[in-house]
Amino acid sequence: MIRKLHAVIAQWTVVVPVASLVLLVLTWHRDVPGWVVAQVACFLGAAVLAAVHHAEVIAHRVGEPMGSLVLAVAVTVIEVALIVTLMADGGDKAATLARDTVFAAVMITCNGIFGLSILIGALKYRVAVFNAEGTGAALACIGTLATLSLVLPTFTTSSPGPQFSSTQLVFAAAASIVLYGLFVATQTIRHRDYFLPVTPEGKILTEEDHAEPPTNRATLASLALLGVSLVSVVGLAKGVSPTIESAVESAGLPSSVVGVVIALLVLLPETIAALRAALRNRVQTSLNLALGSALASIGLTIPAVAVASAWLPGPLVLGLGPSHLVLLSLTIAVGTLTVIPRRATPLQGAVHLAVMAAFVVLAINP
Known part of the structure; x- marks a missing residue:
């Protein structure tokens, strides 16, 4: 019975990514009726679940923290x-898109996913335990890169508005890619044990479970299907964005709400994978996913848009506004206080979720 169930799951997780990609090709840049949008939304959700499955197969084969990475x-x-594609098409309207x-992404990962993972782990196992060395290092990198890339442009004077000059943008891009590369090397090679799950007594868990790891062939297949699933997730999210934009406009909400909704859709695979890890008392794995996603978002996006800005038609606005500066500062401060004790109660999870809720409220009602 169990083998039949595994066979059904394996079959489903192969068919859904391919079908989602076909649907993406058929609907890309086309005006489609409401019933097709509903189908796109269903396949989007299914592709998210398929992506989580294949990511867990890969993680089981390569182990933590490489699987989260x-x-x-x-x-x-x-x-x-x-992002780069949308900026190329959007002109001046896409100046603040990056x-x-x-x-x-930083708010959703560092408060939403981070807070939910701690809350679930602490509620089920009394306290959520993690490795402060690895989590603290990731949080320090996030705070530094976010400040260099998103805070400084608000206060520099070489260019008008919250924008970098060319020299400043090159520096921010170089700092982002160097720090992110050093973090990846630290996480996967030099200090890999800092990012492994731990027991309440502080013992490092080197094995996720006792099941046999998948074969190399199965792992490569899951890697390919993970790529197909993620392309489908992001592409289908872009496909439903006009419907989201219409709904937001009809409700009289700011256009920034669209970006939040799309970011939530794109980050769904990481969110589900993180919550499932927290339910297995692997909170460190959840935090690796959350903070690793925030770091990758800054460390890869800023260099990419810096290069693309050479040929993009519109300006590149990176500086945050006052309310977002306050939220970013609060996120780093609260995250630091959460990480230092190496364990957290449901209270700390709720605090992070309160900051996330404030971000959503301010997006809806600036």
Whole structure:
């Protein structure tokens, strides 16, 4: 019975990514009726679940923290390609797209996914335990890169408005790619044990479970299907964005709400994978996914848009506004206080979710 169930799951997770990609090709840049949009939304949800399945297969084969890194980087690379494409098509209207997308990703990962993972882990196992060395290093990199890329443009004076001059933009891009590369090397090679799940007594867990790891062939197949699933997720999210924009406009909400909704859709695979890890008392894996996604979003997006800005028609606005500066500062401060004790209660999870809720409220009602 169990083998039959595994066979059904395996079959489903192969068919859905391919079918989603076909649907994406058929609907890309086309005006489609409402019933087709409903189908797109269904396939979007199914592709998210398929992506989570294949990411977990890969993670089981390569182990932590490499498994979390694969999913975070894969999602971000596709997201960056989408941002650059939209900026190329949007002109002046897309001047703040990179900033808004990166900031939304930081808020969703560092408060939404981070807070939910701690809350679920702490509610089920009394406290959520994690490795402060690795989590603190990731949070320090996020705070530094976010400040260099999103805060400084608000206060520089070489260019009018919250924009970098060419020299400043080159520096921010170089700092982002160097720090992100050093973080990846630290996470996967030099100090890999800092990013492994731990027991309440502080013992490092080197094995996720006792099941046999998948074969190389199965892992490569899952890697390919993960890529197809993530392309489908991001592409279908872009496909439903006109419907979201119409709904937001009809409700009289600011246009920034569209970016938040799309960011939530794109980050769904990481969110589900993180919550499933927290339910297995692997909170460190959840935090690797959350903070790794935030780092990848900054470390890959800023260099990409810096290069693309040489030929993009419109300006590139990176500086955050006052309310977002306050939220970013609060996120780093609260995150630091959460990480230091190496364990957290449901209260800390609720605090992060309160900051996330404030971000959503301010997006709806600035």
